[in-house]
Amino acid sequence: MDVYARLEELGLKLPPPPPPGGLYKPVKQVRDILYVSGQGATEGGVPIVVGKVGAQRTVEEGQQAARICVMNALSVLDHYLGDLNQIKCLVKLQGFVASAEGFNMQPKVIDGASRLLADIWGEEDGVGARTAISAIELPGEITVEIEFIFQLKQEL
Numbered sequence: 001m002d003v004y005a006r007l008e009e010l011g012l013k014l015p016p017p018p019p020p021g022g023l024y025k026p027v028k029q030v031r032d033i034l035y036v037s038g039q040g041a042t043e044g045g046v047p048i049v050v051g052k053v054g055a056q057r058t059v060e061e062g063q064q065a066a067r068i069c070v071m072n073a074l075s076v077l078d079h080y081l082g083d084l085n086q087i088k089c090l091v092k093l094q095g096f097v098a099s100a101e102g103f104n105m106q107p108k109v110i111d112g113a114s115r116l117l118a119d120i121w122g123e124e125d126g127v128g129a130r131t132a133i134s135a136i137e138l139p140g141e142i143t144v145e146i147e148f149i150f151q152l153k154q155e156l
Contacts, residue, residue, distance in 0.1 A: 021139060033091065035147075035149055039069045053143060059109055066146060091129065103134070
């Protein structure tokens with residue numbers, strides 16, 4: 001399956017890669033593993049979904065923010081690899097959700113990211129291990145930030 005064709009089928013277009021927000025590498029490769037630095041719900045590095053889930057944002061808005069994080073990660077990977085078809089599978093994602101006091105449905109919010117990755121790569125390769133964590137604050141008041149670990153089909 002061609003990842004770009006699948007994105008087109010889903011009506012999705014990769015955004016430009018977001019600019020780094022500090023001193024780090026957007027992607028760090030170790031053998032056949034790609035570590036993608038935390039991606040937020042931003043457009044061109046500007047926060048577009050802000051606020052805490054359970055207060056200013058609904059679970060559904062949080063899920064949409066998580067999908068934006070995925071698209072930003074794919075954009076960064078596309079820029080790094082030149083071809084998303086080199087990705088074998090998702091190994092793990094770690095999601096951080098800016099949460100109002102008493103809000104405890106972080107896994108449901110991060111399901112927005114997991115569902116999109118499963119829609120792109122299928123249940124076997126698009127679903128990996130996962131952590132969903134509450135955060136008091138995230139950079140730029142973004143609602144969701146997600147880190148990703150992917151495995152390549154073969155080491156570059």
